[in-house]
Amino acid sequence: MLKEAEVNTPERKAKVEKPRVSAVSIWNMSMGFLGIQFGFALQTGNASRILQTFGADVEQLPLFWLAAPITGMLIQPLIGYYSDRTWTRMGRRRPFFLFGAFLAALSLILMPNSSLFAALLPPVLIGAGMLMLMDASFNIAMEPFRALIADNLPESQLSKGFSVQTFLISAGAILGSLFPYLLANYFGVAKTAAQGAIPDNVLFSFYAGAFLMLVTLIWTVVTTREYTPQEHAAFHPEEKEEQERKGILSIFTDFGKMPRTMAQLGIVQFFSWFGLFAMWIFMTPAVVEHVYKLAPGDTVSEKYADAGNWVGILFSIYNAVAAVYALCLPAIARWTSKKTAHAISLIAGGAGLLSIYLIDDPHTLIYSMIGIGMAWGSILAMPYAILSAAIPARKMGVYMGIFNFFITLPQMVIGFFGGLLIKNVFHNEAIYALVMAGIFMLLGALSVMFIREKRKVIISLDEQ
Numbered sequence: 001m002l003k004e005a006e007v008n009t010p011e012r013k014a015k016v017e018k019p020r021v022s023a024v025s026i027w028n029m030s031m032g033f034l035g036i037q038f039g040f041a042l043q044t045g046n047a048s049r050i051l052q053t054f055g056a057d058v059e060q061l062p063l064f065w066l067a068a069p070i071t072g073m074l075i076q077p078l079i080g081y082y083s084d085r086t087w088t089r090m091g092r093r094r095p096f097f098l099f100g101a102f103l104a105a106l107s108l109i110l111m112p113n114s115s116l117f118a119a120l121l122p123p124v125l126i127g128a129g130m131l132m133l134m135d136a137s138f139n140i141a142m143e144p145f146r147a148l149i150a151d152n153l154p155e156s157q158l159s160k161g162f163s164v165q166t167f168l169i170s171a172g173a174i175l176g177s178l179f180p181y182l183l184a185n186y187f188g189v190a191k192t193a194a195q196g197a198i199p200d201n202v203l204f205s206f207y208a209g210a211f212l213m214l215v216t217l218i219w220t221v222v223t224t225r226e227y228t229p230q231e232h233a234a235f236h237p238e239e240k241e242e243q244e245r246k247g248i249l250s251i252f253t254d255f256g257k258m259p260r261t262m263a264q265l266g267i268v269q270f271f272s273w274f275g276l277f278a279m280w281i282f283m284t285p286a287v288v289e290h291v292y293k294l295a296p297g298d299t300v301s302e303k304y305a306d307a308g309n310w311v312g313i314l315f316s317i318y319n320a321v322a323a324v325y326a327l328c329l330p331a332i333a334r335w336t337s338k339k340t341a342h343a344i345s346l347i348a349g350g351a352g353l354l355s356i357y358l359i360d361d362p363h364t365l366i367y368s369m370i371g372i373g374m375a376w377g378s379i380l381a382m383p384y385a386i387l388s389a390a391i392p393a394r395k396m397g398v399y400m401g402i403f404n405f406f407i408t409l410p411q412m413v414i415g416f417f418g419g420l421l422i423k424n425v426f427h428n429e430a431i432y433a434l435v436m437a438g439i440f441m442l443l444g445a446l447s448v449m450f451i452r453e454k455r456k457v458i459i460s461l462d463e464q
Contacts, residue, residue, distance in 0.1 A: 017235070018153065018154040018227075018235050019154070020154060020156070020157060021152060021153055021154075021157060025223075025224070026153070026157070026161055026164050027168075028219070029145075029149065030145065030161070031216050031220045031223070032097060032101070032141070032213075032219065032220040032221075033165055033169050033172065033216075034168045034171055034172040035209075035212045035215065035217055036138060036142055036145075036169075036172065036213060036217070037168070037170070037171075037172030037173045037176065038172040038176040038179075038209050038212050038213065039104055039105075039108050039134070039209040039212075040138055040172075040173065041173040041176025041177045041315060041316075041319070042176045042179070042206055043135070043138075044280040044315070045284075045311060045312045045315050046112075046180065046206075046308075046312075047064075047127075047131055048061050048065075048282075048284050048285070049202070050112060050114075050198060050202070051124055051127050051128065051131075052285075053197070053198060054114065054196065055123070055124045056124050058422060058428060058430060059419040059420075060419060061281055061418075061419070062414050062416075062417075062419045063415060063416075063419055064128045064131065065277075065280075065411070065414075065415055066412060066415030069407075069409070069411030069415065070132070070408070070412065071135050072135060072136075072408040073405060073409075075136050076139050076402075076404040076408075077255075077398060077401035077404070077405070079096055079401055080144075080400050080402065081398040081401065082096075083143075083144050083147060084147075084394065084395060084396065087229050091225065092227075093144035093145070093226065094144075094148075094226065096144045097142070097144045097145060097220070098141075098218070098221050099140060100138070100139070100141030100142070101137075101141050101213050101218075103133065104138055104140075104141055104210075105213050105214050106137075106210070107133040107134035108134065108209045108210040108213070109210050110133075111127060111131065111134060111206065112203045112206050113203075114127040115198075143404065145165065146165075147396045147400050148226070149161040149162060149384075149388075150393070150396045150400070151393070151396060152224075152226065152227065155388070155389055158388050158389070159329065159330040159338070159385045162384050162388075163326045163330050163381050164326075164327075166380040166381040167323045169322075169380055170373075171319075171323050172212075172216075173315065173316070173319035176205070176209060177313070177315035177316035177319060178313060178316040179205040180202050180205045180309060181201075181309040181312050183204055183205060184199075184201040184305075189204060191305045191309065192300065192302060195300055199305065232393070235393070254395060254399065254402060255402050255405075258399065258402065259391055260452065261390035261451060262387055262390060262391060262399065262402075262403060264450060264451045265383050265386060265387055265403070265406070265451060266403070266405070267450075268346075268383065268447045269403070270406050270409060270410050270444075271443040271447060272346055272379050272441055272444035273379075273406070275349065275350070275353060275375075275439075275440040275444070276376070277414050278418070278434065278436060278440070279353060279372070279437050281414065281418065281433070282422075282430040282433040282437075283311055283434070284307070284308055285430040286356070286430035286433065286434050287311050288308075289429070289431070290357075290360075290429070290431040291307075291359065291362050291365065292304075292307045294307065314366070314369050315369075317369040317370075317373065318369040318373035319376065321369065321372075321373025321374060321376075321377065322376040323377070324377075325345075325373060326380070326381055329377065332344075333382070333385075338382050340448075341378065341382060342378050342379075342382040342386075342445075342448050343445045343448040345374045345375050345377065345378030345379075345382070346441050346442070346444045346445035346448065347441075347442060348370075348371035348372075348374040348375055349374060349375020349376070349438075349441045350375070350440075350444075351371045351438070352367075352370065352372040352373075352374075353368070353371075353372060353435070353437045353441055354435060355367070355368045356431070356438075357431055357432075357434065357435050375441060383403075384400075387403060410440075418433065421433070421436075
């Protein structure tokens with residue numbers, strides 16, 4: 001990075017581009033995502049299982065999962081707004097994801113132990129509350145990472161930066177998804193428990209997630225620096241700082257004035273995240289009933305434990321595919337375009353989800369995960385690479401937070417109406433929720449083609 005004296009000069013104000021960042025620095029600034037996604041994978045792979053163990057019916061699961069999108073919708077724009085205006089000795093974004101890490105670690109420890117608070121409320125309600133706290137904490141820690149990449153990297157490195165971030169996200173998700181299975185099958189940790197109790201392999205996995213999250217986020221805080229306000233102003237002289245007369249209410253103004261590219265991406269996000277969220281909620285019951293042929297409500301048999309652990313393995317597989325695929329995305333985007341690369345990926349994801357309906361062998365589900373992994377890898381990288389070039393740098397955080405609205409909205413739709421669909425339309429057959437997820441993923445691929453990308457005209461330091 002440049003020193004302040006090098007960038008804060010009149011002749012540079014009109015044309016300085018942020019210098020390119022070393023590969024090591026790019027990896028360091030995203031390392032915290034490894035821990036965040038380890039915890040997030042434990043949540044997505046085990047939350048439904050934990051809530052069902054505590055007594056939730058399958059049609060109730062979407063309502064309990066509403067905790068996640070509601071907190072995300074409220075938290076992320078606020079975190080983005082305040083991180084845009086926070087300049088401390090630690091930097092602009094780092095204070096937020098460090099605070100979020102401690103909250104997330106606490107919630108990971110508490111959620112599988114919700115039965116300890118049974119004297120206060122039913123464990124299923126405590127578990128739902130911990131799910132809300134967990135997701136709020138993940139949001140506090142996660143969204144500033146997106147803005148950090150956009151803050152620190154020149155446009156020419158954005159695709160690489162978000163791809164590295166996606167690789168680490170996927171690597172963390174692989175570890176988090178596999179950990180309960182590894183503990184049970186290679187370390188002899190119990191995978192079954194009494195009615196209403198969480199097995200030790202799941203319990204210890206959540207403890208490991210709390211530890212890893214703290215370690216990796218502290219790593220990023222220690223190894224990454226951020227630009228000062230003076231440096232930031234020198235890199236963006238075209239942006240005059242506005243007087244925020246409305247204070248925090250300006251979030252609503254910004255929402256109404258979002259760039260066209262962002263609104264078009266929002267439609268894509270709605271369809272693709274609808275499919276993802278439906279998969280996370282209903283994958284376990286769908287595999288248990290459609291593939292393993294178990295009766296609904298069976299949560300204590302060894303075969304149910306095997307099915308739940310196998311879902312964890314499947315999730316690790318699609319994340320492994322995403323990790324490798326993410327590193328290929330910058331090249332694919334250069335050969336075609338960012339939106340074409342994203343469309344191809346979503347088509348693969350839709351095909352993978354639809355194929356699950358045709359499968360009755362657990363091991364064949366691995367092939368479905370390949371397509372889902374391609375979609376996941378692209379969803380975590382391409383929309384943000386496209387978006388970063390279309391929004392003003394001074395509001396990078398708040399717009400990244402507002403962009404999360406298009407992720408939380410489909411989750412809320414499923415939360416409110418998913419249970420009704422499962423019960424009254426799909427007759428409690430969760431497999432049809434996965435078919436619906438595949439259709440929505442294909443609709444996302446179709447809507448990508450209507451995006452009009454905005455490219456910034458920049459001059460590199462080498463050209464001066």
